[in-house]
Every structure is written in C-alpha cells, then in structure tokens.
Amino acid sequence: MQREIFFHFGPGAHAEVEMNWPLPRPIEFWQQPYVKEGQSHYIVELVSAGKEYLEEQIKQGHEIILYAHSFGAFLVNELPQDTLDKIKEVHFIAPTFNFFHSLSNLFEFAVDCEPSSYFISSPSSEETEKSQLRNWVHTLKKEPTVDHFWATFNALLDIYPEYLKLYFESSQDYEKYKGLADKAAPMDEKSLIQAVNELVQSYNNELKLKNYKKVTFHIGLKDPLISKRDRLQLEEIVGKQNIVSYDVGHFPHLESHGFTF
Numbered sequence: 001m002q003r004e005i006f007f008h009f010g011p012g013a014h015a016e017v018e019m020n021w022p023l024p025r026p027i028e029f030w031q032q033p034y035v036k037e038g039q040s041h042y043i044v045e046l047v048s049a050g051k052e053y054l055e056e057q058i059k060q061g062h063e064i065i066l067y068a069h070s071f072g073a074f075l076v077n078e079l080p081q082d083t084l085d086k087i088k089e090v091h092f093i094a095p096t097f098n099f100f101h102s103l104s105n106l107f108e109f110a111v112d113c114e115p116s117s118y119f120i121s122s123p124s125s126e127e128t129e130k131s132q133l134r135n136w137v138h139t140l141k142k143e144p145t146v147d148h149f150w151a152t153f154n155a156l157l158d159i160y161p162e163y164l165k166l167y168f169e170s171s172q173d174y175e176k177y178k179g180l181a182d183k184a185a186p187m188d189e190k191s192l193i194q195a196v197n198e199l200v201q202s203y204n205n206e207l208k209l210k211n212y213k214k215v216t217f218h219i220g221l222k223d224p225l226i227s228k229r230d231r232l233q234l235e236e237i238v239g240k241q242n243i244v245s246y247d248v249g250h251f252p253h254l255e256s257h258g259f260t261f
Contacts, residue, residue, distance in 0.1 A: 002088075003062040004261065005030055007050065007072030009251075017180045018069075021254055025261060027067065032075075042195045043202060047078040054079070058086050067261065069093040069253065070225070074199075077208050084208060091261075093218045094226065094250045097207065099199040100144060102225040107137045107152050109224035110160060129159045149200045167250035169222050177254065207237065218259065220248045 006029045008015050015029035033049050057064055064087045068076040073095030076084075084090075096102040111134045136152040156163055168174035217238065219231060235243060248255035 001062050002065060003028060003057055004065045004067065005054070005057070007066065007068040007075055008032075009070040009072065016184050017177065018254065020180050021176075023253070023261065027261060042198050043078065047075060050075050051079055051083050054083055054087070063088045065089045065091070067091045067093060067253075068095065070096045070250065071099070073097060074099060079208075081208060088214065090215045091218060092215065093253050094220055094223050095217065096225060099196075099202060100149070103149070103153070103200075104137075104140065104144075105227050105230070106163075106166065106224045107133065107140070107156060108227075110156055110163075110166065111137055113166075129155070133159060144200075146197050146200050166224050168255065169220070169247070169249040170255055173251070173255050177251070215242055217243045218252045219243060219245050220250055220252045220255070221245050222248060223250045225250055 004027050006015075006018070006027045008018055008029060015031040019029050030050070030053055032046060054064060054066075066076065066087050066089070068090065070093070073092045074097055076090065076092070077097050111130060133152070133155040136148070136155045140148045140152045160166060162178075164178070165171070165174050168177065215238065217234060219226060219234075231243075231245075246252040246256040246258060253259050253261075
C-alpha cells in the first residue's frame with residue numbers, strides 16, 4: 001500500500017499550517033517533535049524520531065513517497081542510508097540542506113532587494129539600516145559564528161519585522177499562511193533559539209540520496225533561500241531532468257497552481 005508523507009517547513013514548524021491549506025489531495029503530515037527546554041543534541045534526536053516514524057511505516061508494508069519542504073529536506077538528508085534506500089520516491093521542495101547557507105542567502109537577498117511595501121522604516125533611516133545589514137553580512141561571511149548569525153538576523157528584523165513575507169511571491173498567500181500560523185500552537189522561544197544555534201553550526205552540504213532517478217527537486221525561481229548559483233550547482237549534480245521550477249518563492253506547493261503531488 002502506498003503512503004504519501006510530508007516532512008514540513010521548520011524547525012519547530014507546525015504541520016497544521018500546511019495541513020489546513022487546500023492541497024490537491026490528502027497527504028499525511030509528520031509533526032516534528034518540538035524542542036524541549038534544556039534539550040541537547042536536537043538534530044540527532046529529531047532525525048532519530050523521523051527515522052523511527054518512517055521505519056514503522058515501512059514495517060507495516062507501506063511504499064513511501066516522501067515530500068520534504070525546506071528544513072524537512074535537511075531532516076531527510078540526515079537519515080541513515082539504509083532508511084533512504086527503502087523509500088520509493090522523494091520530492092525535495094525548496095530544499096534546505098545547509099541551514100546556515102540558506103539563511104545567508106536570505107540575508108544577501110535582503111541587502112540587494114529594492115525598497116517595497118516590506119519596509120516600514122522611514123526613507124531617511126532605511127539606507128542606514130541596510131548599511132548595517134550589509135556590514136553584518138560581510139562579517140558573517142568572514143567569521144560564520146552563532147553570535148554573528150544572530151546579529152545579522154536582528155539587523156534583518158530591523159528592516160523586515162515580518163521577514164517571512166520575503167519567502168512568498170504573493171502577498172495574499174503570505175497573509176493566508178500567516179493567518180493559519182497565528183492559530184497554531186506557539187513554540188517556546190528559548191527552545192527555538194537553542195535549536196537554531198545547533199543548526200547554524202551544522203555544515204553538511206553533501207546530498208546523501210545518490211539514486212537521483214527517484215528524486216525530484218521542486219524549486220521556486222524567486223526563493224530567497226536558494227541562489228541562482230545554488231540552482232546551477234544542483235543542475236550539475238542531479239541533472240536538469242530532475243528539477244521542476246516554478247515562478248514563485250519558498251513555498252512552491254502552496255503558491256503555484258502548477259504544482260502537483
């Protein structure tokens with residue numbers, strides 16, 4: 001029996017947000033365990049939980065088609081090879097394999113972005129704030145530390161308090177997403193910061209799933225977390241035939257009418 005499972009946007013994201021979106025057909029969403037206060041080795045424990053869940057589905061005789069969006073792709077890529085080999089088909093949607101690299105792309109995108117309705121600062125202070133963000137991006141490139149990451153992120157928030165707007169091509173889709181997210185159970189802020197600190201220090205760039213015939217990459221051409229250079233490198237590794245592009249941002253499965261499960 002075939003089972004379609006979705007590993008969603010995170011860390012600490014709420015599956016119920018995308019579960020309540022009008023998708024083409026029912027998909028089973030796996031809810032990541034939330035980070036507990038004082039928990040150590042977040043990534044190891046999260047990957048272990050994902051492996052246990054998938055192995056149980058396989059043990060029950062299910063053929064797994066796995067959809068992994070953003071941070072969900074990071075989790076899939078961290079699974080043991082023997083688990084990956086048992087999955088029938090994988091769809092990586094706007095994948096984040098390296099959390100630090102993806103957020104660095106977002107920071108650079110924000111620096112180069114033209115002023116728009118995203119900005120709430122006055123014209124006189126706007127360039128000053130952009131200059132501060134630009135300086136932190138430069139520092140982060142030279143010294144990729146956790147402290148520099150948070151300083152850069154805070155500089156981003158000074159300009160884009162609702163930075164998730166940058167993830168969407170359509171403001172209507174962003175507002176719909178925000179409305180669903182506001183109803184979801186909030187994650188403890190200290191725990192989320194702890195998880196991000198660990199993720200910032202994880203630098204794995206290697207794609208473990210080598211059987212590209214069973215992998216499809218779904219990429220938003222306006223995704224601020226995936227640079228043009230990243231897309232070209234991905235084409236070299238997996239081949240153009242395994243990549244589907246959409247004229248949207250970081251949520252192709254929510255924004256594009258051309259996306260099909």
